[in-house]
Amino acid sequence: xxxxxxxxxxxxxxxGKRVLVRVDFNVPIHxxxxxxxxxxxxxxxxxxxxxxQGGLPILISHLGRPRSRSDRNCSLAAIVPYLExxxxxxxxxxxxxxxxxxxxxSRGSPSGTILLLENLRFDPREMQNDDSFAAxxxxxGDVYCNDAFSASHRAHASITAIxxxxxxxxxxxxxxxxxxxxxxxxxxxxxxxxxxGGAKISTKLQLIDNLLDQTDILVVGGAMANxxxxxxxxxxxxxxxxxxxxxxxxxILAKAAQIPCQLVLPxxxxxxxxxxxxxxxxxxxxxxxxxxxxxxxxxxxxxxxIARLIKQSRTLVWNGPxxxxxxxxxxxxxxxxxxxxxxxxxxxxxxxxxxGGDTVAAxxxxxxxxxxxxxxxxxxxxxxxMEGQQLPGIVALGKHTPRADGALSASGRLRVNGxxxx
Numbered sequence: 346x347x348x349x350x351x352x353x354x355x356x357x358x359x360x361g362k363r364v365l366v367r368v369d370f371n372v373p374i375h376x377x378x379x380x381x382x383x384x385x386x387x388x389x390x391x392x393x394x395x396x397x398q399g400g401l402p403i404l405i406s407h408l409g410r411p412r413s414r415s416d417r418n419c420s421l422a423a424i425v426p427y428l429e430x431x432x433x434x435x436x437x438x439x440x441x442x443x444x445x446x447x448x449x450x451s452r453g454s455p456s457g458t459i460l461l462l463e464n465l466r467f468d469p470r471e472m473q474n475d476d477s478f479a480a481x482x483x484x485x486g487d488v489y490c491n492d493a494f495s496a497s498h499r500a501h502a503s504i505t506a507i508x509x510x511x512x513x514x515x516x517x518x519x520x521x522x523x524x525x526x527x528x529x530x531x532x533x534x535x536x537x538x539x540x541x542g543g544a545k546i547s548t549k550l551q552l553i554d555n556l557l558d559q560t561d562i563l564v565v566g567g568a569m570a571n572x573x574x575x576x577x578x579x580x581x582x583x584x585x586x587x588x589x590x591x592x593x594x595x596x597i598l599a600k601a602a603q604i605p606c607q608l609v610l611p612x613x614x615x616x617x618x619x620x621x622x623x624x625x626x627x628x629x630x631x632x633x634x635x636x637x638x639x640x641x642x643x644x645x646x647x648x649x650x651i652a653r654l655i656k657q658s659r660t661l662v663w664n665g666p667x668x669x670x671x672x673x674x675x676x677x678x679x680x681x682x683x684x685x686x687x688x689x690x691x692x693x694x695x696x697x698x699x700x701g702g703d704t705v706a707a708x709x710x711x712x713x714x715x716x717x718x719x720x721x722x723x724x725x726x727x728x729x730x731m732e733g734q735q736l737p738g739i740v741a742l743g744k745h746t747p748r749a750d751g752a753l754s755a756s757g758r759l760r761v762n763g764x765x766x767x
Contacts, residue, residue: 351523351742352514354391357488359400363451365486366391366516367503369493369722370406370424379427384495384722391492391516392432392459402459403451403486405442405503407466407496414467421464434458442468443481451485471502479506492516494523495723497738498730508741515742518722523739525719526730529698530559534659540651540682542567542665543703546590551732552664553597557606559733562654564609566643566667566678573598573610574631574640582616582634609651613644615668615675622672642668643678652685655695661686663699663717664731666707680711687716700727 368388373380388404395402411419422438429436435458439450442463454460462485465471470478479502483489489511491497497504497519515523530537537560541549546569556563565573568585575581576594601608616638617626628644643651655661667682669675689695699708700721708714721727726736 351739352512353520354394354490354514354516357512357514359395359398359488361456362400362487363403363485364395364400364488364490365403365405365482365507365511366395366490367493367496367507368404368406368516369495370404370421371408371496372424374408374418374423377423379424382427382431385424385428386431387518387722388492388516389431391490391518394517395490396434396457396459399456400488401451401454401456403454404459404461405465405482406493407471407501407503408464409466411464411466419464419466421461425461428459428461432459436461439463443478443485448484465501465503472499474500474502474506476502476506478502479510482507483510486511489513490516491738491742492518493738494519494721494736495726497736498723498726498734500737504738505741508738513742521719522721522723525698525721526727528696529660529662529719530731534696536561536658537660537662538562538564538654538658539662540564540566540664540667542569542667542679543701544568544585546572546587546594549665549728550593551734552728554600555731555733556662557597557601557604557608560606560662562607562609562658563601564651564654566611566647567665568640569665570611571640579631580634580636581640582636582638584634584638584640607654609654611643611647612650613646614640615642615644615677617641617675620669620672620675626674641672641675648678648681651682655682655686655689659695661695661697662731663697663708664701664704664728666703670707670710676707676710679707680713683708683711683713687713690716690718700724700731 369384372384392402408421409419425436425438437454437460439447439462441447442465447462450460468478489507539556539560571581571584571586572590573594575586576591613630615626616629616634617624618638620641634640667678670679686697690697697717698719699717700723702724705720714720
């Protein structure tokens with residue numbers, strides 16, 4: 346179990362304070378309009394808490410990978426109208442991130458408003474984790490709040506270097522994310538079943554290895570299961586595989602045979618000649634995948650087996666689809682099991698946790714996401730946490746906690762109004 350060392354918003358006196366909040370507003374924008382506002386909406390509890398306590402939320406974020414400051418497609422200015430609508434308070438936008446203009450805006454913004462600064466990545470020092478850039482950011486606030494779990498796997502200036510310069514805490518979204526992930530793997534109700542899908546074993550080797558040690562049942566599906574089929578001598582036709590990782594797949598199979606965790610691989614599949622909607626498909630067992638066919642989903646027998654295991658479990662962790670979910674009918678396996686998990690969650694029989702971009706898209710496609718116990722906004726950060734890695738942004742908050750005057754207390758604990766925060 347990971348030891349919790351971070352402070353929360355509730356541990357700090359925010360009245361009259363400028364709170365520099367690292368949010369993740371890296372959202373899709375088309376023709377100047379936000380097309381998926383999920384991450385912005387999830388930042389609202391933190392923003393509202395700061396406003397309600399009499400603080401000034403100063404929001405900093407990245408957006409995309411701008412080539413230069415002239416890349417206006419990456420300007421956060423496009424977010425202002427939407428943020429103002431949902432927050433229902435005035436939102437001021439500063440076209441600078443650091444420097445005299447930003448400092449003047451941070452000092453001059455009235456209470457009851459929000460200040461949004463320009464894209465952090467317009468300054469190359471952000472991604473370099475440059476200490477001078479962090480120092481410039483620190484001059485804008487009295488308190489630092491990290492509410493961007495989805496960016497906390499990056500050692501960037503606004504995530505790690507800044508945490509040494511201001512009293513720091515986690516925001517509401519970050520707190521919810523961390524509590525949910527702890528419940529999923531650190532202190533879960535057992536049995537725990539993990540469902541891992543996606544395209545390649547190579548991107549999830551560490552995840553699989555960690556989950557074999559952490560869970561009771563590990564289900565591997567999606568295209569990555571094809572390499573396990575090949576490693577066991579089954580034909581895979583034109584399916585996506587990673588022949589260079591066959592020895593690794595065999596090592597995973599050997600490890601699974603020696604530990605209590607039950608490794609579950611598909612026992613049948615749905616195959617087709619092309620991955621296109623309307624293509625003729627059929628069910629096949631593992632020995633039946635002709636050279637001109639592809640495995641595109643799990644079969645009914647596998648769906649039934651996994652369904653029985655999910656019903657026997659108390660906690661489910663899900664990362665990655667089990668088939669080509671974007672193209673019917675190859676979404677059937679993922680859809681069936683996602684809806685079952687949602688039903689069991691509603692009935693209070695199962696706690697369900699999911700994360701990763703494709704995973705969230707698949708659960709939304711199935712209409713199951715809203716019924717899961719928790720669906721993470723993070724992609725890479727969720728995956729690295731599940732792999733057992735320490736995230737730089739979380740480590741930075743826990744290493745040392747400055748006092749309100751910017752200096753470290755002797756004990757490393759934060760002092761609020763002269764009192765140690767336990």
